[in-house]
Amino acid sequence: MHALEKILAKASGKDTVKAGEIVICKVDLAQVNDLYLQVVESFEEMGGKRVWDPDKVVFVFDHYAPAPTIKSAKNHKAMREFVWKHGIKHLFDIDKGVCHQVMPEAGLVFPGMILVATDSHTTTHGAFGAFGTGVGATDLACILMSGELWFRVPEVVKIEIKGQVPRGVLPKDIILHILGKLGTDVAVYKAIEFTGEVVEGLDVAGRMVICNMAVEMGAKTSYIHPDDTTLNYLKGKGIDVNNIDIPVTDLDYSYSDTYTFDISDLSPQVAIPHSVDKVVPVDTLKGTKVDQVFIGSCTGGRLEDIEWAYKILNGRKINDKTRLVIIPASKEVFLNAIGRGYVQSLIEAGATFSSPGCGPCLGAHQGVIAPGEVCVTATNRNFPGRMGSTGADIYLASPATCAASALAGKIVDPREYIGEV
Amino acid sequence: MQRKISGKAFVFGDNIDTDQIYPGRYLELVAKTDIASHCMEGARPDFASELKQGGIVVAGRNFGCGSSREHAAITLKEAGASAIVAESFARIFFRNAINLGLPVITCPDILDKVKEGDLIEIDLLTGEINNITTKEKLQGQGLSEFVISILENGGIKPLFKQKYS
Numbered sequence: 001m002h003a004l005e006k007i008l009a010k011a012s013g014k015d016t017v018k019a020g021e022i023v024i025c026k027v028d029l030a031q032v033n034d035l036y037l038q039v040v041e042s043f044e045e046m047g048g049k050r051v052w053d054p055d056k057v058v059f060v061f062d063h064y065a066p067a068p069t070i071k072s073a074k075n076h077k078a079m080r081e082f083v084w085k086h087g088i089k090h091l092f093d094i095d096k097g098v099c100h101q102v103m104p105e106a107g108l109v110f111p112g113m114i115l116v117a118t119d120s121h122t123t124t125h126g127a128f129g130a131f132g133t134g135v136g137a138t139d140l141a142c143i144l145m146s147g148e149l150w151f152r153v154p155e156v157v158k159i160e161i162k163g164q165v166p167r168g169v170l171p172k173d174i175i176l177h178i179l180g181k182l183g184t185d186v187a188v189y190k191a192i193e194f195t196g197e198v199v200e201g202l203d204v205a206g207r208m209v210i211c212n213m214a215v216e217m218g219a220k221t222s223y224i225h226p227d228d229t230t231l232n233y234l235k236g237k238g239i240d241v242n243n244i245d246i247p248v249t250d251l252d253y254s255y256s257d258t259y260t261f262d263i264s265d266l267s268p269q270v271a272i273p274h275s276v277d278k279v280v281p282v283d284t285l286k287g288t289k290v291d292q293v294f295i296g297s298c299t300g301g302r303l304e305d306i307e308w309a310y311k312i313l314n315g316r317k318i319n320d321k322t323r324l325v326i327i328p329a330s331k332e333v334f335l336n337a338i339g340r341g342y343v344q345s346l347i348e349a350g351a352t353f354s355s356p357g358c359g360p361c362l363g364a365h366q367g368v369i370a371p372g373e374v375c376v377t378a379t380n381r382n383f384p385g386r387m388g389s390t391g392a393d394i395y396l397a398s399p400a401t402c403a404a405s406a407l408a409g410k411i412v413d414p415r416e417y418i419g420e421v
Numbered sequence: 422m423q424r425k426i427s428g429k430a431f432v433f434g435d436n437i438d439t440d441q442i443y444p445g446r447y448l449e450l451v452a453k454t455d456i457a458s459h460c461m462e463g464a465r466p467d468f469a470s471e472l473k474q475g476g477i478v479v480a481g482r483n484f485g486c487g488s489s490r491e492h493a494a495i496t497l498k499e500a501g502a503s504a505i506v507a508e509s510f511a512r513i514f515f516r517n518a519i520n521l522g523l524p525v526i527t528c529p530d531i532l533d534k535v536k537e538g539d540l541i542e543i544d545l546l547t548g549e550i551n552n553i554t555t556k557e558k559l560q561g562q563g564l565s566e567f568v569i570s571i572l573e574n575g576g577i578k579p580l581f582k583q584k585y586s
Contacts, residue, residue, distance in 0.1 A: 022565070022567050035448045035449075035490065036491075037451055038451065038491055038492075041451065042578065045578055045582075046578050046581040046582050046585065047581070047582050047585045047586050048585065049585070063448070064449065069449060071449040071450070072449045075449060075451070117489075118489055119488075119489055120487065120488050120489040120513055134489040134513055135489060135513060135516060135517075136489055136490070136491035136494070136513060136516060136517035136520065137491040138491060138517070138520045138521065138576075138577055138578065139516060139517070139520060139577075142577060142581060145581060145585055146581075150567070184436055184483055184486055185436075185482055185483040185486070185509060185511075188483065188509055188510070188511060188512060189512050218483065218486065218511060218512070220512055275436060362445040362448075362488070363440075363444070363445040363446050364445060364446065364448070368446075381438075381440070381487060383438045383439075383440040383441065383463075383487060384440065384441060384463055385440050385441070385444050385445075385446075385463045386440045386445065388446075390444075390463055
């Protein structure tokens with residue numbers, strides 16, 4: 001069995017499971033974000049009286065934080081009341097940040113667990129060896145009532161990443177490159193395991209970027225086998241790693257597909273409008289005028305991402321016809337960025353900071369874009385209308401490409417701006 | 422549950438994502454009628470009114486990719502879609518639709534054989550699709566017993582309601 005199959009087998013009380021089988025699993029952590037008052041409505045519609053285990057439920061207010069409209073404020077209010085009424089242990093209110101960042105920071109994510117959230121980017125938690133998957137509101141309401149959910153055991157696609165990471169090439173460039181080669185539906189109904197020397201060499205933040213975007217290939221979940229990097233991160237979050245049972249994939253496990261990428265010659269990559277898999281080297285877009293740059297979200301709002309912006313923009317001014325919006329993925333990220341002087345430097349360079357949350361990534365607020373505008377963004381989706389007007393063009397890129405493009409006012413190769421960085 | 426569903430086909434392409442089905446700026450809406458009024462707005466702005474008489478949505482690969490938003494399935498159901506046939510579905514959308522009692526059928530070459538406005542009939546159990554307009558038959562994938570049992574109960578909500586009442 002694959003490690004992911006062992007997770008599902010254990011959670012469903014079976015000795016073995018196989019791909020295609022439907023199993024009913026106990027869920028270790030269920031998370032609801034603030035797009036989904038429907039979870040509460042479905043819970044009540046189905047006659048829910050009590051939450052199965054209030055300690056295993058997390059509410060995060062991130063997509064509309066702080067509330068931009070009266071409707072979203074009312075949704076927050078109703079969700080807070082639900083949390084308090086049912087004694088739910090974890091409420092990350094509007095000050096905390098994006099769900100996929102705040103849960104690991106709070107020590108709630110660990111190898112071998114099943115984490116289900118009302119958010120497609122729950123694949124992020126494969127970076128910790130967890131089985132993380134996104135569902136809709138009604139599925140989540142079913143978990144709140146029963147503590148269980150049905151799953152189809154997925155086949156596993158193996159993606160091996162080899163070579164030396166070139167200067168100026170970030171984890172975002174690597175995953176965009178893979179997406180461009182394999183397409184948006186290569187792993188529909190399947191899981192993706194990322195492996196190889198490049199993955200082993202990545203820090204936790206880089207692994208989170210890779211696993212985060214696995215869903216853009218259709219994946220149900222993603223997986224990186226936990227190693228010392230993972231365990232050191234978990235220890236830092238107060239998790240007793242000696243008490244965690246880390247499942248290991250059997251040597252005779254047969255992957256449904258295997259792909260190998262050597263990234264030694266890779267250059268910075270960009271996904272052009274309007275699909276995540278329309279990926280080209282940044283050089284082919286050089287000179288494209290940019291109206292707004294966004295650095296933030298569960299893909300590109302970590303300290304490492306803001307640090308790239310700092311390295312490129314410190315002591316400089318962004319182009320006077322370009323806006324740069326930066327939204328730290330969490331309060332912890334924000335405080336660290338302030339502590340290191342990044343925030344002051346970037347504000348002086350012309351950046352607009354907003355409080356932690358998803359911001360304009362999904363077109364809700366804090367920097368949506370107008371018809372005819374071009375946005376270069378460190379986020380994960382460039383679908384038509386994703387960040388505001390359907391008449392706008394969204395280019396997905398690494399935070400380094402984003403920062404350099406804000407400086408130049410047009411899409412540029414960040415390697416020309418990073419000097420000896 | 423009706424085993425056979427027939428209706429006029431409304432045809433869309435590949436990778437119809439959840440932002441096209443239901444733009445993110447409307448995610449704060451909760452009432453079903455409000456959600457229905459923005460159906461497919463990002464792909465075909467007047468679709469909600471076109472669908473008033475009902476119909477079957479036909480699409481290419483990876484229908485419903487992107488966000489986990491249940492609004493995407495709710496808007497199609499409430500706007501009047503009686504089923505969706507696509508060459509493939511993104512899994513969260515697939516789950517959401519089944520949970521709501523909206524049948525979704527996978528049929529690999531549907532876009533080659535069904536044009537906008539064709540009258541089609543779907544057999545949910547066998548996956549057979551009959552294009553009544555062109556008199557062509559296609560073979561899609563029938564739904565698993567587990568999924569059929571959810572649809573037969575009108576979605577997951579009535580099932581849970583029964584179990585927890």
